[in-house]
Amino acid sequence: xxxxxxxxxxxxxxxxxxxxxxxxxxxxxxxxxxxxxxxxxxxxxxxxxxxxxxxxxxxxxxxxxxxxxxxxxxxxxxxxxxxxxxxxxxxxxxxxxxxxxxxxxxxxxxxxxxxxxxxxxxxxxxxxxxxxxxxxxxxxxxxxxxxxxxxxxxxxxxxxxxxxxxxxxxxxxxxxxxxxxxxxxxxxxxxxxxxxxxxxxxxxxxxxxxxxxxxxxxxxxxxxxxxxxxxxxxxxxxxxxxxxxxxxxxxxxxxxxxxxxxxxxxxxxxxxxxxxxxxxxxxxxxxxxxxxxxxxxxxxxxxxxxxxxxxxxxxxxxxxxxxxxxxxxxxxxxxxxxxxxxxxxxxxxxxxxxxxxxxxxxxxxxxxxxxxxxxxxxxxxxxxxxxxxxxxxxxxxxxxxxxxxxxxxxxxxxxxxxxxxxxxxxxxxxxxxxxxxxxxxxxxxxxxxxxxxxxxxxxxxxxxxxxxxxxxxxxxxxxxxxxxxxxxxxxxxxxxxxxxxxxxxxxxxxxxxxxxxxxxxxxxxxxxxxxxxxxxxxxxxxxxxxxxxxxxxxxxxxxxxxxxxxxxxxxxxx
Numbered sequence: 001x002x003x004x005x006x007x008x009x010x011x012x013x014x015x016x017x018x019x020x021x022x023x024x025x026x027x028x029x030x031x032x033x034x035x036x037x038x039x040x041x042x043x044x045x046x047x048x049x050x051x052x053x054x055x056x057x058x059x060x061x062x063x064x065x066x067x068x069x070x071x072x073x074x075x076x077x078x079x080x081x082x083x084x085x086x087x088x089x090x091x092x093x094x095x096x097x098x099x100x101x102x103x104x105x106x107x108x109x110x111x112x113x114x115x116x117x118x119x120x121x122x123x124x125x126x127x128x129x130x131x132x133x134x135x136x137x138x139x140x141x142x143x144x145x146x147x148x149x150x151x152x153x154x155x156x157x158x159x160x161x162x163x164x165x166x167x168x169x170x171x172x173x174x175x176x177x178x179x180x181x182x183x184x185x186x187x188x189x190x191x192x193x194x195x196x197x198x199x200x201x202x203x204x205x206x207x208x209x210x211x212x213x214x215x216x217x218x219x220x221x222x223x224x225x226x227x228x229x230x231x232x233x234x235x236x237x238x239x240x241x242x243x244x245x246x247x248x249x250x251x252x253x254x255x256x257x258x259x260x261x262x263x264x265x266x267x268x269x270x271x272x273x274x275x276x277x278x279x280x281x282x283x284x285x286x287x288x289x290x291x292x293x294x295x296x297x298x299x300x301x302x303x304x305x306x307x308x309x310x311x312x313x314x315x316x317x318x319x320x321x322x323x324x325x326x327x328x329x330x331x332x333x334x335x336x337x338x339x340x341x342x343x344x345x346x347x348x349x350x351x352x353x354x355x356x357x358x359x360x361x362x363x364x365x366x367x368x369x370x371x372x373x374x375x376x377x378x379x380x381x382x383x384x385x386x387x388x389x390x391x392x393x394x395x396x397x398x399x400x401x402x403x404x405x406x407x408x409x410x411x412x413x414x415x416x417x418x419x420x421x422x423x424x425x426x427x428x429x430x431x432x433x434x435x436x437x438x439x440x441x442x443x444x445x446x447x448x449x450x451x452x453x454x455x456x457x458x459x460x461x462x463x464x465x466x467x468x469x470x471x472x473x474x475x476x477x478x479x480x481x482x483x484x485x486x487x488x489x490x491x492x493x494x495x496x497x498x499x500x501x502x503x504x505x506x507x508x509x510x511x512x513x514x515x516x517x518x519x520x521x522x523x524x525x526x527x528x529x530x531x532x533x534x535x536x537x538x539x540x541x542x543x544x545x546x547x548x549x550x551x552x553x554x555x556x557x558x559x560x561x562x563x564x565x566x567x568x569x570x571x572x573x574x
Contacts, residue, residue: 009308012316016093023089028144030082035148037075039156042286082141090137098129101315109323110390111350119202120195124318127201128194128311139304146294146301153287153294160280160287161270164263168288171259175252175295186248189241190310196237198314200230256295263288325392327409334408337416337497337528339401340365341387346396348386356382357393358551364498369520369529371539373572374548380532381421384502387530388414418491422503424483431460432467434486438493447493454489455515456482481509488516501531505538517541536573545569 017024105121113121150172157165207214207223214223267284270276276284343362349355357379364370372380385391386398389410398405405413418438426434435447442450447467451457459482463469471478471486478486484504491499501520505513513535520529521541531538539545540559547555547562547569554568562569 009312012312013093016096019096020089020092023085023092027082027085027089027141030078030085031141031144031148032152033078034075034082034145035152037071037078038149039152039287039290040071042153042156042283042290082145086137086141090133090140094129094133094136097132097315101125101129101318104319104321107323108321109325110385111324112321117199117202119205120198121318122205123194123198123201124314127197128314131311132308135304135308139301139308142297143301146297149294150291150298153291157284157287160284161276164266164270164276164284167266168259168263168291171256171262172291172295175255175259176298186241186244187309187313189237189244191313193234193237193241194310194314196234200234203227203230252295252298256292260288260292325389325410328407331407331409332412334400334403334405334412334416337366337400341498341528342399342402343383343386344397344399346386346393346398348382348391348393348395354551355394356551357386359396360548360551360553361396362546362553362556364528364530365543366497366528367526368543369531369541371542371545372530372532372548373534373536373539373545373569374554375572376534377550378548379551380548381502384419384421384500384530384532387500388417388419416497417500418494418496418498419500419502420484420488420491420504424480424487426471426478426483426486428470430465430468430470431463431486434471435490435493438490439495442493447489450489450493451486453492454485456485456489459485485516496527498528498530501529501533503533504531505533505535547572 102125105125154165154169154172157168207227214220263284267276267281271278271281341364343360346357346360346362347355348357360379360383362383372383374380382391386393387405389405392406400408400413427437432444432447435450436442438450439446444467448457451460451467460467460469488504499520505516517538520531531542533539542559545555545557545559545562546553547567549568555562555565557565563573564570
């Protein structure tokens, strides 16, 4: 983005306005008609005064009055038409901004969401765009209408007195350009304010989600005190930001008042010298008063542009984010999985600190059940993130049937993998729609088959609405075990080549866990399963077990071999 100024917003909008150039042309013509009729009404005061002074010609007066009636009717029709087209224009442009931002966010890599706070992203995507939506039509329509009014009024003023119009034009330019002297400071302060509001929104979201924990530990008072401190910080930013915003709004009005005073003084001398008639002076003042309204509108448009330029900076900052993991220019589609997945001397770290995964080599055979165990923080879940290319390894490579996963498209890679994680994500829609997300083409019968395999069908059918039950935001209406079973059904509905269970049964009771493990054993004949777990009993039936510690591969083998060895696996059982 360029250095902040009030015109950044208009410059930024050009890309979004261009597809609607014909609509823009219609709006421009309507606003010209609106401004022309508005200025013509005010210019008519000269004609009325002259007609009244000619007392012998009443017909002339009636003609002028009928002209006024026609101008009012024309102005009304044009204004209503302009309002309709502005409403259409604003909606189309805002939807295009929403679409571009949402699509861009979907294409960003997972590390972006770990770097940026969710509340900050939501504040930008929801609050900032809402501000644009509320002010776009009003700001642009008022700006164009006011500018055309100024231009047309100046043309009428020129027909009255050339020298006065020159002084007026110079004064108008000073009134409009004066606020730009402090615009940059105003936008910088408002940008900082929006950033602080994003932090505040993220904090509120975090505390709302953690209400149970807050009450459990009795830290309500501490949370409120911390919030008060944050509000104090916000206040220290908000006061100067709003002061500069209001000053930008008031400055054009003050400058225009000075202009009016100067014009009245000059006009007085011109009248005494006979260079300006009373009717011309009256029409000039009426047109000038009309310009006061236009300048007044432009005066609040400046702070509106200040707000919107700050919003644009935040949106543009998101749009300039690039995915850290991208498809290679010559990426190909990954063929169906046939033999094995191989980690070859893979090393990965999130920063320059100690590697999370350190020179690990693993092999996962097709149709086999492989378990990965180890203490917390040993890098088990990171292996999953690398396998699905949420991140790329810093050293080494991961091969699917001897094909480096960085040489294939991410979509084709992930189409063959389904993951059920400990942190279950469900959407606020029906149970059937949540399961169908695994495979958008499946029918209701196939959804039920997946649910039965995940041991959740009986529970779903016991609900009044069955599979059409809306599960609520974040699945809050379900228990942890129920959510994980629905997530497992969603994964099975995908009919994947590789099924990854990342602590997938951690919230299940022993009986349900046993049923699901039996199901997994049954489907393992056709699937390659990677089971990451801290429940060692789940590793007993695995064809191969990998034992990790602090990012290193400590041991590998079958359960009965490892349990007899002196090592980490045997110690974990103890």
